[in-house]
Amino acid sequence: MLKPSVMSEITPILLLIHFLTPFLFLHANSQFHDQEQAVLIRLKQLWQNPLSLEQWTPSNSSHCTWPGVVCTDNYITQLILDNKNISGTIPPFLSDLKNLTFLNFSNNNIIGKFPVAVHNLSMLEILDLSQNHIVGTIPDDIDCLARLSYLNLYANNFSGNIPAAIGLLPELRTLRLQDNQFNGTFPPEIGKLSKLEELSMAHNGFSPSRLHSSFTQLKKLKMLWISRANLIGEIPQMIGEMVALEHLDLSSNKLTGTIPGSLFMLMNLRVLYLHKNKLSGEIPRVVEALNLTSVDLSENNLTGTIPVDLGKLDKLSGLSLFFNQLSGEIPESIGRLPALKDFKLFSNNLSR
Ligand SMILES: *[C@@H]1O[C@H](CO)[C@@H](O)[C@H](O)[C@H]1NC(C)=O
Ligand SMILES: *[C@@H]1O[C@H](CO)[C@@H](O)[C@H](O)[C@H]1NC(C)=O
Ligand SMILES: *[C@@H]1O[C@H](CO)[C@@H](O)[C@H](O)[C@H]1NC(C)=O
Ligand SMILES: *[C@@H]1O[C@H](CO)[C@@H](O)[C@H](O)[C@H]1NC(C)=O
Ligand SMILES: *[C@@H]1O[C@H](CO)[C@@H](O)[C@H](O)[C@H]1NC(C)=O
Ligand SMILES: *[C@@H]1O[C@H](CO)[C@@H](O)[C@H](O)[C@H]1NC(C)=O
Numbered sequence: 360m361l362k363p364s365v366m367s368e369i370t371p372i373l374l375l376i377h378f379l380t381p382f383l384f385l386h387a388n389s390q391f392h393d394q395e396q397a398v399l400i401r402l403k404q405l406w407q408n409p410l411s412l413e414q415w416t417p418s419n420s421s422h423c424t425w426p427g428v429v430c431t432d433n434y435i436t437q438l439i440l441d442n443k444n445i446s447g448t449i450p451p452f453l454s455d456l457k458n459l460t461f462l463n464f465s466n467n468n469i470i471g472k473f474p475v476a477v478h479n480l481s482m483l484e485i486l487d488l489s490q491n492h493i494v495g496t497i498p499d500d501i502d503c504l505a506r507l508s509y510l511n512l513y514a515n516n517f518s519g520n521i522p523a524a525i526g527l528l529p530e531l532r533t534l535r536l537q538d539n540q541f542n543g544t545f546p547p548e549i550g551k552l553s554k555l556e557e558l559s560m561a562h563n564g565f566s567p568s569r570l571h572s573s574f575t576q577l578k579k580l581k582m583l584w585i586s587r588a589n590l591i592g593e594i595p596q597m598i599g600e601m602v603a604l605e606h607l608d609l610s611s612n613k614l615t616g617t618i619p620g621s622l623f624m625l626m627n628l629r630v631l632y633l634h635k636n637k638l639s640g641e642i643p644r645v646v647e648a649l650n651l652t653s654v655d656l657s658e659n660n661l662t663g664t665i666p667v668d669l670g671k672l673d674k675l676s677g678l679s680l681f682f683n684q685l686s687g688e689i690p691e692s693i694g695r696l697p698a699l700k701d702f703k704l705f706s707n708n709l710s711r
């Protein structure tokens with residue numbers, strides 16, 4: 360405790376500080392505010408003043424009211440610049456907007472490499488760079504974005520490997536990498552993304568790769584889409600452990616071996632596309648995946664008869680089994696399916 364005499368000397372100073380603090384704070388804050396506005400103006404100039412950013416003009420109205428800009432406590436936290444006809448690069452100085460959590464640049468004409476600025480945006484949770492013309496690789500230290508929950512790089516020209524560091528983004532829920540030019544490998548570490556709900560890597564030119572069994576640890580994954588991506592080897596038997604799966608599309612690859620029986624036990628599965636592979640053996644006999652609405656196993660090398668159990672799938676509207684080596688009769692149970700609209704069986708060895 361301070362002695363009263365000392366206290367009385369200090370009190371006026373404390374009071375002074377107490378009264379000045381709001382002004383100091385406001386001043387610092389407004390300076391910061393001006394700096395952030397200057398970043399927006401520089402961006403607009405760099406992109407050669409697109410018409411869509413016409414209203415980004417200094418005035419007495421805060422830039423927090425400008426189109427595409429969202430602030431929290433006067434700090435810019437979101438830039439929502441999708442479909443803004445922006446041409447050019449994402450410059451390093453974007454990282455001066457330190458409070459950014461949400462960036463959407465989808466569907467512009469952005470060129471260059473994965474923006475370095477993003478490295479310094481440590482608060483970033485959502486990054487959407489989809490539908491642009493970005494080239495090069497995903498940086499090996501992508502895990503510096505520790506809070507990232509959504510990463511969408513769909514429809515660009517990214518190439519190379521998908522780095523192992525992507526498995527070190529513990530908050531990631533959505534990962535969309537489809538329609539790029541990835542020509543290297545994808546890492547088993549993706550299986551560590553315990554919150555992942557959507558994984559799309561379709562339409563890439565990976566070097567021939569197996570579907571890592573680690574992926575079966577993705578217990579929250581609802582959507583797994585890796586069609587036309589050069590997959591080889593077998594579908595992991597443990598795929599039935601992915602209990603949240605609703606949509607599985609591994610079509611147009613070079614998968615071999617049999618269809619794991621556990622797939623037809625997944626209660627949440629609605630869509631199952633395994634067509635255009637080299638799968639062989641029988642279609643699993645026991646079917647408990649009663650939510651299935653669409654099954655496509657066509658253009659494989661499947662043998663044996665059509666399982667009677669498929670007739671349990673009351674929600675099934677599409678069933679394609681053409682171009683296989685199926686034999687025997689068509690089960691009557693399938694003829695009674697109430698929702699079936701699209702049933703393709705041609706080019707098999709069926710009797711009658
Ligand atoms: C401030 O903005 C208002 C309307 O947005 C306008 O009427 C006024 O002239 C502006 N004042 C200055 C000093 O720019
Ligand atoms: C923005 O960042 C500053 C310093 O980096 C921090 O003090 C402030 O709390 C942040 N504000 C928001 C709304 O995130
Ligand atoms: C970004 O914008 C695109 C195009 O408008 C939209 O489809 C997408 O959902 C947006 N991304 C996020 C994370 O909101
Ligand atoms: C988009 O920007 C280009 C210039 O970069 C311009 O020529 C074109 O008219 C713009 N399109 C629209 C719809 O604003
Ligand atoms: C990113 O941050 C590092 C250190 O934190 C700094 O050296 C570097 O200049 C920053 N880069 C950009 C593009 O701001
Ligand atoms: C990717 O590159 C190819 C060939 O260079 C080009 O034809 C294609 O339009 C590019 N795609 C995108 C999304 O930039």
Ligand SMILES: *[C@@H]1O[C@H](CO)[C@@H](O)[C@H](O)[C@H]1NC(C)=O
Pocket residue numbers: 518519542543
């Ligand atoms: C992958 O594509 C990039 C860009 O087109 C190219 O530079 C690189 O040599 C390719 N790598 C392999 C292994 O084919």
Ligand SMILES: *[C@@H]1O[C@H](CO)[C@@H](O)[C@H](O)[C@H]1NC(C)=O
Pocket residue numbers: 626627649650
């Ligand atoms: C079908 O899926 C829903 C959730 O989408 C779930 O609540 C329901 O139990 C499933 N039905 C069956 C028969 O498993």
Ligand SMILES: *[C@@H]1O[C@H](CO)[C@@H](O)[C@H](O)[C@H]1NC(C)=O
Pocket residue numbers: 637639660662
């Ligand atoms: C299909 O399987 C049969 C035997 O089960 C085999 O002889 C044949 O080569 C296979 N065809 C293809 C295209 O894999």
